[in-house]
Amino acid sequence: MEQKWSQNKVVYQIYPKSFQDTTDNGIGDLVGIIQRLDYLQFLGVDIIWLTPIYPSPQVDNGYDISDYYNIDPLYGSMADFENLVQQAHLRNMLIMMDMVFNHTSTEHPWFIQACDPKSQWHPFYIWQEASAEGLPTNWVSKFGGSAWQWQERTGKYYLHLFSPQQADLNWDHPPVRQAIKDICQFWAAKGVDAFRLDVVNLISKPSEFLDDPSGDGRKFYTDGPKVHQYLQEISRDVFQPLGLITVGEMSSTSLQHCQQYAALDNRELTMVFNFHHLKVDYSEGNKWSLAPPDFLELKQVFSYWQQGMHRRANSAIFWGNHDQPRVVSRFGEDKDYRVTSAKMLAMILYGMQGTPYIFQGEEIGMTNAGFTDISQYRDIESLSMYTEHCNRGIPAAESLAILATKSRDNSRTPMQWNNELYAGFSRTAPWISLNPNYRQINVAAAIADPDSILHTYRALIHLRKQYQIIQLGDYLDLLPEHPKIWCYRRRWNNQILLVVANLTTQSVDWSPPNFGHHSQYQLLWANYPTVTDAPTAGPLKAYQAAWWLWTENN
Structure with a gap:
């Protein structure tokens, strides 16, 4: 598509x-x-x-x-x-x-006029009669309390999913x-x-x-x-x-x-x-x-x-x-x-x-x-x-x-x-x-x-504009059960983007997946200055993250 x-x-x-x-x-x-x-x-x-x-x-x-x-x-x-x-x-x-x-x-003019039941604006809002228990339903506003507010002039309740001042x-x-x-x-x-x-x-x-x-x-x-x-x-x-x-x-x-x-x-x-x-x-x-x-x-x-x-x-x-x-x-x-x-x-x-x-x-x-x-x-x-x-x-x-x-x-x-x-x-x-x-x-x-x-x-932002793989590649979590490392792969045509991050303050051991010979890797970005051009096994430092791009040879 x-x-x-x-x-x-x-x-x-x-x-x-x-x-x-x-x-x-x-x-x-x-x-x-x-x-x-x-x-x-x-x-x-x-x-x-x-x-x-x-x-x-x-x-x-x-x-x-x-x-x-x-x-x-x-x-x-x-x-x-x-x-x-x-x-x-x-x-x-x-x-x-x-x-x-x-x-x-x-305070919108629509609502002010809608409080007159005979007004053309009355149907612009949601009105309900009182039930036997009082409120029309037990719905709760997202800001707390009932989602219904009594309006004296109409003799009805109006619906507000947020504050009573938002009809x-x-x-x-x-x-x-x-x-x-x-x-x-x-x-x-x-x-x-x-x-x-x-x-x-x-x-x-x-x-x-x-x-x-x-x-x-x-x-x-x-x-x-x-x-x-x-x-x-x-x-x-x-x-x-x-x-x-x-x-x-x-x-x-x-x-x-x-x-x-x-x-x-x-x-x-x-x-x-x-x-x-x-x-x-x-x-x-x-x-x-x-x-x-x-x-x-x-x-x-x-x-x-x-x-x-x-x-x-x-x-x-x-x-x-x-x-x-x-x-x-x-x-x-x-x-x-x-x-x-x-x-x-x-x-x-x-x-x-x-x-x-x-x-x-x-x-x-x-x-x-x-x-x-x-x-x-x-x-x-x-x-x-x-x-x-x-x-x-x-x-x-x-x-x-x-x-x-x-x-x-x-x-x-x-x-x-x-x-x-x-x-x-x-x-x-x-x-x-x-x-x-x-x-x-x-x-x-x-x-x-x-x-x-x-x-x-x-x-x-510049890298996103430069590489189509970031815009269009698929997504696969390579370590979905790891509680401390986020490591996912993006794939598009003949390229793979590897993103890895340590989510904690502790050093965590990590072994990179094997997508091919290391010489095919390119480091795109890292938040530590000493990251190598190719991912290597070893500890990820506190909150360390890196992007590597792998391109398949034709």
Whole structure:
């Protein structure tokens, strides 16, 4: 099947609120992004993804949109946005906008008018009568509590899979789908090249709302009954005619559905995210717990998805985003081996098939925030968890230890540009506290150091663009049962790429597989300076990683 999406692209995710402030209000803005475009070009990325910058009450950091057609004054003006698109295009970079179409803010005019049962907007949302027990069903919001909220004027409950201020849209109502198409066309006319579609596999709800005796209700709406039909419709009418790149965020999805969402025929989406690999440090499926990562499971998840999507569908591959803790703190070691382990994690990911996504600061090895007091947190999910734990009698110190490891705010601290006051992000105190290690960990220091994490990211991005085997080769885990070593093989035509990494702080003995005479090997990249041109048996040092390319003689 024709490979329509170029596998050599790399996406950089910007969380605008924390990227660069130019107005001295402690909040990042669009002009700040424009000022940093040369840095992103230097890094080598192709697409810039902006998390939501629309008007919003900011209950969920902009994922509660009250106006799809404007820029929130917090971030600047529409003229600023148009300039950003133009300046990015001049540097051969594309702009990806975040689109939240599962729900709107309850302050959106659609919802305000929908609270009148006689309004034409009433069917835009999902309303249910009270049951004999009160709530329509026992479904649980992903932010905790019931997924149903009473609305006095209508005398009904509305569905909110996230916060009560984020009311779910009714995609079964054709005018909703048309309104969404109109929004996409508006931003495409502004020069936007791509859309990231937030939790888009949750848009289709069942025709009948029932209790979930054994769960929280997600089985009824995850990859819902008409989700493929609706994505094919919007793709046919908007995405394909306008040549838009799309990536779907898929919550609790399955491989089988993703093979269809991101199939190479491009009938639905260009590519998809899944999050199964980011649950390997959940104790019995509970995010709010302290547990070491299960590296065997991590390898198994990647193998399953790499093999299952190969030559069938396009994946977005990533370690972090605005909803995840920092990867070097999570799967590496963020003190003595921060640089080495951050490079190792990059080398594991960038050797795989799929489109890599970098979350701002990942490329310099930014770490978890190190917050010690609940007053330092801003994230609604984190604050809800803390309150819930307090109500259950869980000690505050225990909850704070969990938040220090798992909170979404770990990734939302300001970008660390230099070692000046406020890290070059702003000239005033930012909306959320800086990580105090910014004086050591920052972009200026990384650029100046030829052995920095940043320069490894630049090299890996270049290698991905240079070698088709990285873009198109198959995937085989050569040591699937080894708890400390990740060793996989990529194969394409007459070439083999061997990627090996030690996942621990201990030295681990390793014997390379035999693909032929050693003289046929070429070392492409390593995170230790003494690695040989050919892989040899012996110890892998702490977090050591290497890429070797083997070419078969004709």
